[in-house]
Amino acid sequence: MGVRFKGWGIAVPDRVVTNEELSKTLDTSDDWIAERTGIRERRIGGSARTLGALAGKRAMDDAFVEPSDIDFLVLATTTPDRIAPATAPMVANDLGLTCPAMDVNAACSGFMYAIRTAQGLLETGNKRILVIGSEHLSRWVDWSDRNMAVLLADGAGATVLEYDPNDTDVLSFCLGADGSAADLLTCEHGGYFEMDGKEVFRRAVRVVVDSAEKALEIAGISADDLSLVIPHQANIRIIQAATQRLGIEMERAVVVLDRYGNTSSASIPLAFDDARQNGRIKPGEYALMTGFGAGMTWASAIVRWS
Numbered sequence: 243m244g245v246r247f248k249g250w251g252i253a254v255p256d257r258v259v260t261n262e263e264l265s266k267t268l269d270t271s272d273d274w275i276a277e278r279t280g281i282r283e284r285r286i287g288g289s290a291r292t293l294g295a296l297a298g299k300r301a302m303d304d305a306f307v308e309p310s311d312i313d314f315l316v317l318a319t320t321t322p323d324r325i326a327p328a329t330a331p332m333v334a335n336d337l338g339l340t341c342p343a344m345d346v347n348a349a350c351s352g353f354m355y356a357i358r359t360a361q362g363l364l365e366t367g368n369k370r371i372l373v374i375g376s377e378h379l380s381r382w383v384d385w386s387d388r389n390m391a392v393l394l395a396d397g398a399g400a401t402v403l404e405y406d407p408n409d410t411d412v413l414s415f416c417l418g419a420d421g422s423a424a425d426l427l428t429c430e431h432g433g434y435f436e437m438d439g440k441e442v443f444r445r446a447v448r449v450v451v452d453s454a455e456k457a458l459e460i461a462g463i464s465a466d467d468l469s470l471v472i473p474h475q476a477n478i479r480i481i482q483a484a485t486q487r488l489g490i491e492m493e494r495a496v497v498v499l500d501r502y503g504n505t506s507s508a509s510i511p512l513a514f515d516d517a518r519q520n521g522r523i524k525p526g527e528y529a530l531m532t533g534f535g536a537g538m539t540w541a542s543a544i545v546r547w548s
């Protein structure tokens with residue numbers, strides 16, 4: 243039994259905010275941000291609903307499917323437009339879907355958690371599922387806090403997954419959560435994102451490496467077999483540290499955080515789409531998708547591109 247990726251789509255706001263622009267209102271600099279994070283600019287604007295609907299529409303067009311072809315919408319977001327209703331039913335309405343629709347919140351691991359959820363739904367009778375990761379992080383940023391303002395941004399990415407009784411594009415998963423680390427990265431009701439950056443960094447490298455190794459083992463392949471690593475885009479130094487420990491050269495990692503910053507559950511589909519557009523993954527090749535985020539949560543998967 244299996245899961246096939248049938249189409250992809252992304253959406254980012256038009257408004258580009260450069261490090262230079264942030265340096266005008268914050269005690270920071272392009273050099274500090276670029277050196278410590280790898281980020282040079284980010285996109286700001288829209289909402290989880292508008293960005294999610296646009297990415298979802300593009301993924302459906304790419305997959306050549308109609309609204310009536312979609313059996314379920316799973317939308318990953320840590321920044322829903324409202325506490326209630328969930329963002330997914332509103333996005334479903336925008337897309338002309340009449341199927342069930344729900345949000346998943348696993349912070350920056352959200353897109354991978356949504357894929358895992360969709361896999362279960364496909365294996366229990368649904369034919370086609372739209373998975374979207376959409377974030378409006380800028381709404382929950384204190385723009386006078388240089389710790390967070392330089393990192394977080396807005397965007398969305400989506401894929402259409404289809405059931406295939408004969409083969410699968412997703413070979414393995416390794417997901418996890420550790421609520422004892424919940425206070426390391428938080429956003430209270432009506433508040434702003436706050437983070438113990440150093441501790442998140444330390445733990446992020448560890449959970450990415452551990453979960454990637456388990457996902458490789460379950461898939462029965464080694465790190466040498468991977469053509470690409472598609473990591474959550476939080477900090478270039480986290481990606482460098484994790485790939486180095488896995489014995490993977492940086493050339494095999496997809497990096498889009500220089501252009502998009504940290505877009506939480508949108509970052510893995512934004513990176514995957516970039517790799518696809520640039521012909522970096524070919525049929526039959528293996529890729530590791532891996533993310534971590536507030537919770538703490540983490541998720542790695544081995545996929546084979548068809």
Ligand code: ACO
Pocket residue numbers: 269270271274275278279349350388389392427437438439440442443446476477480504506534535536
């Ligand atoms: N500009 C200039 N200086 C700054 C800035 C800034 N934007 N931010 C912090 N500094 C200063 C600090 O005050 C500190 O100054 P001091 O030495 O005088 O005390 C100095 O720079 C070093 O600060 P550190 O916090 O030690 O910097 P570090 O190298 O750890 O980088 C960072 C900070 C980028 C936040 C890093 O720790 C990190 O990336 N952590 C992980 C973040 C992450 O992955 N988050 C996941 C989010 S996922 C989600 O769910 C949304």
